[in-house]
Amino acid sequence: MYHQINDKINSIYFYYIIVFKSTKNSENISPLQFKSQYDVIENNSMHMLDKDLINVIPAIKYALHLPRFCFDVIDCPEEIMLKWNGNSHNILLIPDSQIEKIEHYFCCVQSYPTLFIVADNCDSDAIKTCKKYKPTLETCKVSELTDSLLNTHWNILSQIVQQMGEVSSTLSIQHSFLSDNIFPALPLLFYANQVGGHDIIIKELMKPDCQIEKVCIEWTCKYSMMLDTWSYFISNNIDRSTITEKQYIEVSERNKKFSSSVIASFPGQSKVLKKNHISTNGYSSVDNQIISIMCVHKAIEKNGIYINLPIIQDDAFRLLNELESHCIDSRKYNNKYIWNTIMKIGMILSKNLNDYQIFALKYSKDITFFSDFPIGLAILPNDEVPLLCYKSITYRPLTPLTRQLEFELRPNRRIILKSKITIAFAQCINDNDEIYGHSEYVYNFLKSHSNCFTVNHAKITTIKEMIEFINQNKDADIMYISAHGWYQKEQNIAGIEIGKDFWMANDNLVFPPVVILSACNVSPRGRGAVCIADLLIQNGAVAVLGTFIPINVIRNNILMVRLFTYIIEILEKRRKTQNLSQLWNFIVFSNAIHEIMKQSKGLEKWMYEKIAPNKTRLHEFELERCVGKLRPNHIYSDTISIIKEMLDDNGLSGKYDSILNSKDFFPESFFYQWIGSPDSIIIDNGEQGIKL
Template sequence: MEYYFTYFVVFKSNDNGLSGPIVLFKNLESAQKNNNGTMHLLDDDLNGTLGAIEYIMHLPRNEFDVYDLDEELMASSYDTPHQIVIVPDYVLINQKIDNIAPTMFILTEDCSKDIKNNCEKRNPLLGTYYTHELSQELIKKHWEKIWLSKRTNDFEVEAVKDINIHFRLEGEKLKALPALYISRQFGETNDLLLEIFNCSEIEKKCIDIQWKNISHLNTLILMKKKGITCWDDKADKVYHDEIVKQMYKFDISVVITFPGIPKLQKKYGLSASILSENEKRAIRIMGVHRAIARGGILMELPCAKEELYKKYGELEQRCKNGTNNKYIWKTFSDLGKLLGSCFNSFQIEVLKRAKDITIFSDFPIGLAILENDEVPLQCYKSISYRPLTPLTRQLQLELLKKNQVYLGKKCKVAIAECIINNDENKYVYLMSDLVRSTLIDMEKKYEGFSVAYQQTYSVESILEFIKNNQDADILYISAHGYYNIKQNMAGIMVGEEFWMASEDIKVPPIVILSACHSSPRGMGAVNIADMFIRNGAISVLGTFIPVNAHRNLILMTRLFTYIVEAQHKSRQYKTLSDAWCGVVATNAIHELMAESKSFNKWMHDTNSKGKPRIIEFQLERCVGKLRSTHIYSDTIKIIKEMLAEEGMEGKFGNILNTQDFFPESFFYQFIGYPENIFLYNDIFEEAYSNPIL
């Protein structure tokens, strides 16, 4: 039984499928020649699809949307988007898609009658339409048709409340759609629509409604767990006490759209200086689509100012050419001030209280230290990044439902060693080999963890290695990064060959690029991390700047430790996104030790109790005492207490009393969907325990 619906939007393509999926420009002239007049590179062919996509987002995502659901089933929805396939007309003729049961076809006006006939032959549940045929009344008919076709099937349930109340939302009012799916379950559709159409601040109102929705849902679930199943005076009191607590928590996923590109990208002539209306519309669609999937809210920001990219671009270049630690921390604060001016005070409050954050932007927002904060946003919030450029490809990727990967039972890591073992690379290769040996030791200790390793010193060999390890969960590439600023391209060296992963290849769901500046953002470079996403990776870890091999060893060891510990029932981190946030948030002690050999030695030496101080710090001293928003000051406070107990007040003051340490972990970024990579999940565990025969 197919519970999920798949909607197709068909458009007239003007390239007949001859263009490749990725465009790399070797010089300024070729870039300018291909300029399509948009900031984030939205293909003109897709302009006619935007209304169709907005229409589909008013329809059920799956069969459960038409049912009156139990609160716990509602809350179990984790990543539930509309599955929308944007397909050029020639694909319907030249390629088979018969393995997918179509729910509906919508055609742009310039599609031929033959294309429409081709779609109709596939018998879509809701039929085939041109965009001009879509209407508010049709939305209602489509909900009714789905209910009538599904109600006699697997579930003995009632129709969702308000199944017959529909209004076609447009423009900024689209931001109410994420709240609409929950409001309909509570029979409050009319109330939502009334509030939306009678307010001046639509975004704030949508956030307020969804905030109340989630708080109400969480309160009902808690009451049910307490055995309160009927409404009386006692239930009323419990409800009112608990709803206050839930409202305070603000347990909501936040989606942010933040367009804008660096000046250099405009200089190349590849991108326009002004964001077009169709791009604004496409970016809003992406944000609304993701907010619906996460049961969250959307916040839209204006285009990033050139000053923001200039400041960050200078930081990347200074790190590449050599800088000092105090400059780095000051720049983070400066970025926070510049970024803070893009938000209003209400948005800042929402951002800081968010359960998790998804960002559609080419700018790494998580690096900024916001007002009244001590550390960058990414230290205390789990963030998933989706770059916006090229917008055509990113829109297509966002509208497809992503697979979820479970590492709680099995995790195979395929290690591609691209660094040649010679005198020049002696130290870097040693650090890389220590990562390999660490993972090999984990393989021996943990039954569900396995490693495949190969030295890949040519592009041909790494492509063959990837092909031979299609069953891997993680592709770990150890390489030197190569950032060509003149061509604005960032890739890696495979042996002595430059590689951008621009081939049409199938890659594992997770890619970790253990390489310098593999994913710089300050200049708008085309980079290998983005290429892996376009080649099917669910999530990719890249770096903004040159990174230290030993510090990288520590970060990678810690990340993989969290993965294998989850296989042994650790519940510390639920997803890869959570785990990486944890790595960054708790890396302060390692960064402090990396700045001073004497301090590092002292931490690894034993104290009067015979314990290594680093072990005492990690297992005893810091437990429950490190606030993610004040991780550095709290870490330093504990270290000073340890020194005072040993009569060593003032020792190591050069690093403990100033911000004279390098926050290496800040310059790594997971793009894609790391929140869909699970280290532990009750539903997956149950599925493994009770396999379907």
Template sequence: MRYRSQTDIVYVVLFHPEGEVRDYQPIVDLKSTSVGLGSAPHGFAREPYPILKPIWYCLHLPRNQLDSQFAGSYLINQSKGFDFCHELIPLPISMINEPSVLSYLGSMRTVFILHPDDAADQANTLRVLINGLFAPVPFSTLSTKSLVQHWEVLTSATHLVSPETSTSESEQPRSMPFVEDLDVGQSALSGLHMARWLNVEDENLDELFSTTEKAVDSTFVACQVAARLAKAHASGLSARDDNDADEAVDHKPHRVRVVFAAAGVPERYQRLAFGKTAQEVNKTEQLSLWGKLDAANEHRVIESAVIAMLVAHRSIAVGGIGFRVNDIADGSFKILSELEQHYTCGKPKPKVMWRLLKKLGQRVAEVLGPTGQRLARSSSSITAFTDFPIGLAILPGDTAPLSCRVPISQLPLTPLTRTLQQECANHSIVYLKKNLTVLIAECLEDGDRIKPISRGAWKMLKSNISGHPHVECDYVECSSSAQLNEALRQKDYSVLILSAHGAHVREANVAGLKIGEEISLGIDLQNIPALVLLSACHTAPRGVGTVSVADLLLRQGAVAVLGTLIPVDVRKNAILMMRLFVYILETMQGNYPFRSLDQVWHHVASSNAISEVLSSSHALSQWAGSVFEGRTVIEEFMLHRSKSRLRPGHIYEDTERLLEEIARERGCGEWFNAAMKSQGYFPESILYTMIGRPDRIVVNDPDIDSVV
């Protein structure tokens, strides 16, 4: 079941396409492609350059009717988790008569059209066709003065009086300060929107958000106030108690949602795609100033402006903090490639893998800097616009990867045109609680030595989940993409488990799936469900900038895709997938406090430490099932020892310590330490990466239940 967040306002930004409008085509062979990819290194097409100024302008305007008033605790509590974003549609002028465009825009309450100065006739035609309320706005008229006028017009059109907001307050719509510097604005705009909701005096805002450092700190404070007000309302305090909420609610710091952007691609990718590196393309540095965007032609400036818009848009939507960190250097990608290669070439050595993870941690710590590290440690979730899996990194002071600390959703930056298009859209919430429909597609060929193991695991999973309310699970075997497409047409599935061999062709720089005798990059698949779980080896490698099936499935309509950086063991993978569905079902039934898939997956992957330690040798696996005083080792650990004693940043170290404690009490402490020292283990589950928007796949939410 899918539900759209309430936007009320759709901003349509018209632009001139160069020639025939074509759908984005993925780069499937970098050796044969050196032109037409747009800017280096992330690939932003030249055609949409003119839309950047109006998009930044729109991010200063209201998102919906809630922005037409000052928000008390009632509205802040109601908005929690619903991702109120600016819905922005960059629209080629040649498509204004498309039936699907007219049908969608005609169904929206408020459509605000912005257009190039020479496209007034086409903009007015579109307005007439959709019965628009407002006259289209030429790009050249956008200014700080027009911002005030447009706030007044839009808030009056979408105005709704909250049951807990006084009429006198709600009839005072006002704009927010305009941020000319995009580098500052990507951290400031979310806080400025929250400050407006919280009715902060205008004269204080310019100083509070004047630099990136001040913007980050001020937004953090605004997040804390908003969290306290939401908690106050949940505790029974109404809007008129907001002034007292600061005293009535616990002052313990609340975790905040953080949006990072980390640019950078491997130099190998740059040379194959563009014939040169970004450093060679960009000889000068320019500031990303709104007034100069029309004249910008440096690739780095254009890409920085687009990335700033991604960060600002997402952080505004989630009510969090946006922050652009330093670029990922090629050396970090080389370490990642070494890690991926080490796991691919024979049996991996745990000590080597841990050493590489720590090296990555040092590099990522430099990328994040002190501010980024502080935000990462205080976050409730991280959305990362990057081509690098930052969740792998072990930060200074930690002994476990960052992904064990906090849910991380990775949104690949490349190609940047597609990323901006996807980010501007208002993605529906996919709600699993009332309708979880799963398709397990087994694509391994008959005669494959691992197919019996795989088939047995999937049939066990189907049996385990099929008896639950609101759950359906089908199992099919497919030997071609055509057969898989036929299976996907049978129902509106919410989850696809795609079991196949991975096909990582380093020479062509692609990573796909072997479906029968075919190699699929995903672009031949249709009716893709919201969640795709790729049960296959190295479907999302990142070390050399590979074009992967995981990334391309997002383009095909998936909301979130789970892939792997490395080859995976069929048995361990099956256990991990079964654990994932156990926790999804338990969350649906209200037995765990998780709301969305990113939280569920984070718990599954990080709590897999006990399994990875004990499965590192046959002797440890057998010891795990041994009984002492009526309890197995696993039962003792899970039900008693681990409660409140596992620190997220040290979850593997703490797991070892607690197991050693159990072993000593059972008289085998020295044996346990010897086994750990001789065998070692590696956290394979952290090399699974969740890309896309798993936060939009909601498993259980009482607020959604109340309106369904």
């Protein structure tokens, strides 16, 4: 069977086009989404959804029930299933006035539309235009979508794949459209279809006392165990015909664990937006359905599970706003206050989560949060550090919801960075600024590693120069912007300074896939501000790094140099292939030692002292002392224990206890945030195959 899957069938992807009736005259939607209080009240959406899309919500859900690509309809061998990663549904939302623009899209992807679904309130001309493109499954209206049609569509696609790929066996399953209450379990079915578990899961989901998270976790564990077991046999070249039941059980037991990607929705907004009439007071069913659609789409892509968390309490936003304000207004941070506030945020959030939700977050492989709140800051029960210290986290802000839906449904854009990476370095700090020398430190580091990086550097003094620089560097891999941040609380906007001007990247520009904002508070979340980081995503960036608070330029340099150092190590094959989210998680996890050292000049000097040629105590800590001794969710206490052990061994017992025992250190790395899809940015060492 495996050898019968030829190159032709490997390239078969399905494309679903959903046409909605547009009431807008302009093709471009304002980044701020709503221009008046009337627009918001009429819309009745907490997270700002364009009401034109409401009529096609059933169509998007229907498309998610259909196969993504050829392998969803084939009885796949384990070798193929093990390579499923990053395969999402290709769903295009298009207004009825712009249907003909899809012709250019399909010329680019060298494919054809699979199905058109047209909103019932579109006129007959829209349907005629769709039919002109002769989609594989023809054209239908939203009102025509039924279980019967769903099965017909699956069967037609199965027959086409069977004929084109000379495949002897396709799946035979009775599909049904999941109701809203069990829709979050849809990602499970794509694996269940392959192993005969579809009907069993549906039956379990239909029970009156069904707990969705429990079902998802249990079945995901089973599938992960099965795939990990077959991965072991395949990677060790063990002939499956020789595998005994005892062998299979032994290997399965070793792989019996929950290690799945978790996609979590966490809706809610700051009270500031409600007071200023920028959002409605209520969380509508429309919000809930669109957020569920985005999360299910992402969970199917990542072979993960979706958990729907309760609405964020106002107290969490209030505490975050107070924390951000403290860091902005204080000349010296109160570290104890910062840690206590983070703990309070964790307690507020945790008390509203059930045991299955907490389990899923703590034991996941990685997490994608669809939320306006940085939940990674939360310290969960029995932990001493925030979730972001030990989990690879990707944030996807929810507001404005129309833009976020558009971003999520874009064809998956995986960026593989290897060999030599091109970086566009925009220096917006004036050369007479006291931090200019520090801000050039990262540039000089990159320039000194010309074997790994090509750096295009420019001093930017006006917005016009910035726009020209961006247009000249559209093909760069990374854009690094060094600037002063500018957070206007009264207007609730955050951007950067360029010369004497304030800039938010709200021009019609095309950015490189990765943008690093080396600037203060460009992504504050406590007040629900409109941020430059979010607008960069709307302008085509795939992943953006920003900060909640003012940052220390020297500490920032440490983090940035560490990031690029690990990228160098991957490119030079000294570190395994990783995505950007995984790499950043390791940086935050292992930054505890640097943050503790920074609180005492004496301790920092002692750690940097050489104890042998080309070896400092910091090297001893990183390469010898801490190996196998650092628990991810107890990283600070374990780091402190090792430092005390090193001090004891050098006859310095009790020294620096005033810092080490009081948690009097500032966790700066907690206040950086990747948004977008950093998990789609792969740093490749060229030695390991990238999964499909």
